[in-house]
Amino acid sequence: MTPCDAPLEQLLLHAEVIEHITEHMYGCLPQEACGVLIGHSRAASRTLTVTQFIPVKNTAESPLHSFHLDPVHWTRLALTEKGLVGLFHSHPHTSPEPSREDMLQLPSFGGLLQVYAIARPTVSVASGNHSLQLHTYKITRGKTHMESPAPCKVNTLAQHNAESYALAPIPFDIHEG
Ligand SMILES: [Zn+2]
Numbered sequence: 001m002t003p004c005d006a007p008l009e010q011l012l013l014h015a016e017v018i019e020h021i022t023e024h025m026y027g028c029l030p031q032e033a034c035g036v037l038i039g040h041s042r043a044a045s046r047t048l049t050v051t052q053f054i055p056v057k058n059t060a061e062s063p064l065h066s067f068h069l070d071p072v073h074w075t076r077l078a079l080t081e082k083g084l085v086g087l088f089h090s091h092p093h094t095s096p097e098p099s100r101e102d103m104l105q106l107p108s109f110g111g112l113l114q115v116y117a118i119a120r121p122t123v124s125v126a127s128g129n130h131s132l133q134l135h136t137y138k139i140t141r142g143k144t145h146m147e148s149p150a151p152c153k154v155n156t157l158a159q160h161n162a163e164s165y166a167l168a169p170i171p172f173d174i175h176e177g
Pocket of ligand 1 (some may be wrong): 006
């Protein structure tokens with residue numbers, strides 16, 4: 001059974017994960033920051049706990065407005081990191097909601113991940129502290145049924161197995177200590 005079989009109902013982020021994301025996001029400004037989330041899920045309680053953030057270099061051609069995980073680092077993480085559960089990137093200037101481009105990129109990660117997180121930097125005027133507005137989503141998937149008949153044999157497999165992914169907001173709680 002894959003973790004996606006049980007619908008995720010609760011998301012917990014360790015406080016250090018928030019701190020690390022914040023630090024990395026501010027360090028990357030004005031560019032978009034990105035990285036992966038490491039954690040574990042408990043099917044019984046339908047809870048996913050994120051325990052670690054690993055920054056990945058943004059190798060997008062225009063990193064001010066988009067992100068692309070460094071392919072070498074990403075491949076290594078995808079192959080070796082057992083606790084890979086999510087993806088993070090920042091929107092330095094816009095609301096932390098999935099953009100059209102984010103949704104177009106989703107199929108390249110969707111099958112491997114359960115959580116999608118986007119943050120925007122929000123400097124607190126009162127304290128001057130670096131803080132963030134963080135939105136978290138769970139990745140849901142479903143088969144896309146192509147209506148047109150397969151035009152040739154080469155495409156048959158891809159068409160019948162095309163999976164589509166969607167993002168559904170899931171609030172997070174912060175796990176201290
Ligand atoms: Zn984005």
